[in-house]
Amino acid sequence: MRTEPITIDGVAGPVVVTTGRFGGAARVEVNGEVVPQLGDRHHRLPATGGGTVEAVVRGGTFDPYPTVEVGGVKHRTGPKVNGVVQALAFAPMIMAITSGLVGGLVGLAGVLANATLLRSRLRPGAKVLAVIGVDLAVIVVAVALAMAVRHAID
Known part of the structure; x- marks a missing residue:
């Protein structure tokens, strides 16, 4: 599943997360470019003023949309499901x-x-x-x- 682009303060462009149907590692793109994965869920995103920021991508067991956490702030990649x-x-x-x-x-x-x-x-x-x-x-x-x-x- 490919999410809609989201804007995250401090990140140099729109963020898109692609996850597999059966879980596994998420692929993260910023401005259409795939960003490096640091570990299981950790990614290095390009920062607005240069350099990078670390992001953690988490998928919920019953939530179909992953969240991207940057600097302790969680950003939903899709609408909240009742x-x-x-x-x-x-x-x-x-x-x-x-x-x-x-x-x-x-x-x-x-x-x-x-x-x-x-x-x-x-x-x-x-x-x-x-x-x-x-x-x-x-x-x-x-x-x-x-x-x-x-x-x-x-």
Whole structure:
């Protein structure tokens, strides 16, 4: 996922963070140039007056947008997502944890689909409806697969 450019005081240009779908190291760009990574989450950004400033990129477990911390100040790279919507988006994880292999895979697919929806540019209301739709689809698919397996066994 590539974030929209954000402006951070003291940094010489707009900052864009690119993260993988499954986590991993983030790539940070300033003015379209990839900046050096100092460690797992630490990057060196060009400063406004010359030199560099250190930044830490953190991704939240249930927050689809990473934050960039510079000088102790956290900067969001995307809009704040309502806690209820986050809970709905990760509800299929219950199936992934409590079900068998097939139900777990269906639940995991639902969580990944919802995480993608949360990062999308849909309007907030459309995101909520889409997330609820994915949650319902996960339930329907899991029940259908369970019935098919039971029918095959009988």
